[in-house]
Amino acid sequence: MVLRRLAQLTKMDSKIRIVHVLKIVAGTLGLAVLLLFTAASIRTLSLDVNAGLQLANWEKTNNISLVIEQRQREQLLATFKEAIRIPTVSFSETEMNQTALLHFNQLLRKAFPTVFSSNLVHHELVANYSHLFRVRGSLPDLEPYLLLAHIDVVPATESDGWEAPPFSAQEIDGFIYGRGTFDDKGSLMGMLQALEYLLMKGYAPRRGFYIGLGHDEEVHGHQGALNIVRMLEQRGVRLLFVLDEGLAILDGILDGLEGPAALIGISEKGQATVKLSVSTVPSHSSIPPRETSIGILAAAVKRLEENPMPRLFGMGPEKAMFEHLAHKFKLPMKFIMSNLWLFSPLIGRILERRPDSNAFVRTTTAVTMFNAGVKVNVIPPYAEAFVNLRIHSAQSLQEVLDLVRTTVADERVKMELSDGFDPLPVSSSDEKAFGFQVIKKTLLDMFPGVTVAPGICIGNTDSRHFRNLTNDIYRFSALWFKPGDPQRFHGINERISKKNYEDIVQFFFSLIQNFDIQRLPDSHSSAHEL
Numbered sequence: 240m241v242l243r244r245l246a247q248l249t250k251m252d253s254k255i256r257i258v259h260v261l262k263i264v265a266g267t268l269g270l271a272v273l274l275l276f277t278a279a280s281i282r283t284l285s286l287d288v289n290a291g292l293q294l295a296n297w298e299k300t301n302n303i304s305l306v307i308e309q310r311q312r313e314q315l316l317a318t319f320k321e322a323i324r325i326p327t328v329s330f331s332e333t334e335m336n337q338t339a340l341l342h343f344n345q346l347l348r349k350a351f352p353t354v355f356s357s358n359l360v361h362h363e364l365v366a367n368y369s370h371l372f373r374v375r376g377s378l379p380d381l382e383p384y385l386l387l388a389h390i391d392v393v394p395a396t397e398s399d400g401w402e403a404p405p406f407s408a409q410e411i412d413g414f415i416y417g418r419g420t421f422d423d424k425g426s427l428m429g430m431l432q433a434l435e436y437l438l439m440k441g442y443a444p445r446r447g448f449y450i451g452l453g454h455d456e457e458v459h460g461h462q463g464a465l466n467i468v469r470m471l472e473q474r475g476v477r478l479l480f481v482l483d484e485g486l487a488i489l490d491g492i493l494d495g496l497e498g499p500a501a502l503i504g505i506s507e508k509g510q511a512t513v514k515l516s517v518s519t520v521p522s523h524s525s526i527p528p529r530e531t532s533i534g535i536l537a538a539a540v541k542r543l544e545e546n547p548m549p550r551l552f553g554m555g556p557e558k559a560m561f562e563h564l565a566h567k568f569k570l571p572m573k574f575i576m577s578n579l580w581l582f583s584p585l586i587g588r589i590l591e592r593r594p595d596s597n598a599f600v601r602t603t604t605a606v607t608m609f610n611a612g613v614k615v616n617v618i619p620p621y622a623e624a625f626v627n628l629r630i631h632s633a634q635s636l637q638e639v640l641d642l643v644r645t646t647v648a649d650e651r652v653k654m655e656l657s658d659g660f661d662p663l664p665v666s667s668s669d670e671k672a673f674g675f676q677v678i679k680k681t682l683l684d685m686f687p688g689v690t691v692a693p694g695i696c697i698g699n700t701d702s703r704h705f706r707n708l709t710n711d712i713y714r715f716s717a718l719w720f721k722p723g724d725p726q727r728f729h730g731i732n733e734r735i736s737k738k739n740y741e742d743i744v745q746f747f748f749s750l751i752q753n754f755d756i757q758r759l760p761d762s763h764s765s766a767h768e769l
Contacts, residue, residue, distance in 0.1 A: 302752040303440050305433075305745060312741065315432055316415075318350045319740055320408035322424050323417035329391040329457040340368040340454055343390055351431050353438045360438075363470070368454035369463035371470065374434070376447030383476070384674065384754060385449040385709075386747075387483040387702055388427035389456035389463070392419040399731050413736055420735040421728055423484045426716045427452060429743035436748060445755040449478075456701045464701035471708055478709040480666070480674030483702035485714020486694045488686070491722050493564070495572045500564055501682050502694030503675060504714030505666040506556050508602075509630030510699055511639055511659035514623060515539060515652050521620035532622040533611045539647045540606050540624055546646050548602035548631070548639065552590060553583030555632030556665050556695040557599045561586070563692030595725070598697040602631045602639055625657070629697055632662040663703050666711040668693040674711050676759055681750045682717070685742070717746040 307315070325346065327339045347370070348355050354372070355362060361373045368390070376383070395405035395418040403409035403416040410416075419425075430450060449471075453463030471478075485504035493500065517532040517539075552558075558579055565576035575582045590596040597603065604626060611622030630639050636659050644654055668675045679691040702712045719739050727733045 302749060303437065303442060305436055305748045307741060307744070315744065316737055316740070318346075318432070319424070319428050320415060320417075321346055321350070322428050323408040323415065323419055324406055326406045327391050327419070327454070328394050329455055330394060332455070332458045332461060335368075335391065335455065335458075337368070340390065344368065344370075347431065350428075351435045353435050354431060357438050359443060360434075365470065366454070366462045366466045369467060370450075370452040371467050372450040374444060374448050374450070376444045378445045378757070379447065381446040381757060382479040383447040383449060384479045385451055385481045385705065386430050387451045387453070387464075387481055387700075387705075388430060389423050389453040389460070389484070389701055390427065391454055391457050392422065392424070393457050393729050395731075395733075401731050403732075405733070410737075411734075413738070414734040415737060415740070416732060416734045418733055420740075421716075421718060421724075421733050423456070423716070425718060425735050425740055425743055426484055429717075429740065430747040432744045433747035433751060436744070437751060442752070444751065445757075448751070448754065449476075451701075453701045460701040460704055464704045468704050468708065476708065478705065480711040480713060481702050481705045481709055482674065482678065482713045482715065483700045484716050485696045485698075485700055485702075487716050487718040487720045488682075488689060489720050492720055492725065495568050496564060497567050497569065498688055498690060499686070499719070500567065500690045500692060501679075501686070501715070502560065502692055503668070503678055504696040505559075505668050505675070505693040505712075506632055507663045507696035507699055507703065507714060508598075508632065509634075509636055509639075509660050509662035511628045511630060511636055512657040513626045513628065513640070513643055513659075514655045514657050515626065515647065516621065516623040516655070517652055518621050519618075522618045524616040524618055527618055531618050532620060535649065535651055536609075536611070536622040536624055539649055539652045540609070540626075542646050542648070543604050543626060543643065544606065547591075547604060548628075548634075548642060550584075550587045550591060550600050551602075551631045551633045552587030552600045553579050555662075556693060558583070559668065560692050560694045564690060567690050598629065599695065600631075602634055603629045603697075605629075630662050632665065632695065634662070636661045660703070663706060663712065664710075666713060671759065672711065673759055674713055677753050677756070678713060678715060678750065681746060681753050684749065685746060717743045 322343070325339050325343050326336055327343050328336045344364070354360055359375050361375070363371045363373075365371050395401070397404045399405075401416070403411060405416075405418045408415055408417045434450070451464070451467045453460050453467065455461065455463045485507070486502040488499050488501045489496075490499040515536060517536045519528070519532045519535075522528060561576050562579060565573060567573075568576050575586065579586065587600050591600045605628070606624055607627050608625040609622075610624070612619040626643070628639055628643070630636060640654075640656060640659075647654065666672070666675070670676065675693070682689055682691055696714045700714055702714060705712060717739075718735070719742070
């Protein structure tokens with residue numbers, strides 16, 4: 240029809256013809272916009288309707304309940320505080336507080352006597368300071384899973400500005416302050432406390448599982464986690480999934496989101512540490528050359544900062560995260576988030592304005608070290624800088640290195656890869672994803688008002704070492720993050736509320752039992768095997 244009308248216009252006067260062509264084009268564009276708007280509106284409404292079906296067709300389970308009485312509560316909090324007071328600091332791969340690690344080992348044995356004495360649990364010390372627990376299941380044909388946590392913490396000193404000494408476990412207004420409360424002793428102590436309570440109540444799991452505790456996660460996990468992996472590989476163990484630290488329950492963190500959201504990490508960014516260096520002829524500062532080693536290197540670093548990596552929002556797991564959360568945003572953001580197929584470029588531009596959300600958009604570039612010079616009146620012959628890049632899921636390590644080289648664009652700047660790895664594979668999170676769905680069910684049973692969504696970890700965890708043992712790795716801790724809390728992670732005033740720690744114990748207490756089902760309930764039926 241449009242072609243017929245255009246053909247008729249060829250017989251008209253040229254001025255009249257132009258007017259008619261513009262009208263046709265405007266009408267066609269208007270129709271296209273209307274169709275796009277209609278499609279986007281239908282998608283927005285359909286996502287809103289489906290959002291309430293997070294636990295459809297899941298039958299109520301007959302779990303052992305946990306009621307923590309006051310005396311028990313005081314004891315579990317005292318035990319947790321004792322764990323925080325032990326300064327299990329990792330300074331580097333070769334410098335750790337070994338005395339503290341030995342002390343922590345003694346604490347675990349004292350705090351969880353049933354775990355260490357049960358005939359259902361086999362415990363092994365790994366690489367002197369890490370731990371591997373195997374909990375035997377009554378149905379050996381069911382594939383086991385692994386709960387993972389780490390003992391070590393990053394350094395902290397009171398002079399940094401803490402409200403309470405970082406290894407004091409001091410209580411202030413219902414919060415326990417201390418390094419490790421978030422990362423990662425809350426989860427570590429919580430999972431062992433939950434297992435202790437379950438065993439005390441006579442619980443015997445159907446599905447066997449492992450608990451791994453690494454002692455050097457903060458310095459890459461090459462001794463703890465990697466040795467646990469080697470032991471499992473030698474025994475031919477294949478894991479259904481791994482659950483490690485990572486994301487959390489965000490409450491008031493995401494602008495415009497109504498209500499809290501529990502984000503379960505289904506992947507994590509890759510990483511590269513690149514060393515840039517410049518070598519020149521040394522000279523006296525009284526007769527400086529036109530360009531110095533520092534100047535050449537500084538210019539290269541400046542080019543990297545002024546030319547960020549390409550915007551890739553919507554091409555990785557972050558797309559699924561925002562689509563799952565779309566129905567909880569207010570209009571107009573609800574309409575935009577529900578239609579990332581149309582608005583991804585717009586959302587990418589919005590998110591890149593803030594450092595915390597920019598990490599979802601691209602591979603980030605951070606210059607973390609710059610070294611040069613030994614004397615004020617000597618032009619240094621050598622300068623070096625280290626650049627840390629966190630690689631977006633849509634890129635590879637090699638692609639990032641090529642972009643760095645292209646951006647630096649100076650043959651005088653030598654580039655070396657100090658350490659790096661590709662982004663981790665994306666784990667399943669659909670209705671057939673066993674681990675994801677059971678974690679989600681446990682969360683929604685405990686916190687019905689929470690929206691559960693897959694997410695992407697912008698940091699790295701010990702779980703990446705286990706990628707050859709399983710297809711699915713999930714990264715989540717039942718921590719509640721309020722505004723300001725993300726900055727406490729590796730920062731000052733790390734803390735956890737007493738109630739939140741109790742929630743973590745309850746979470747693992749229910750989760751371990753929920754993993755006992757043989758398979759997920761059928762999508763068309765409420766029945767499932769137990």
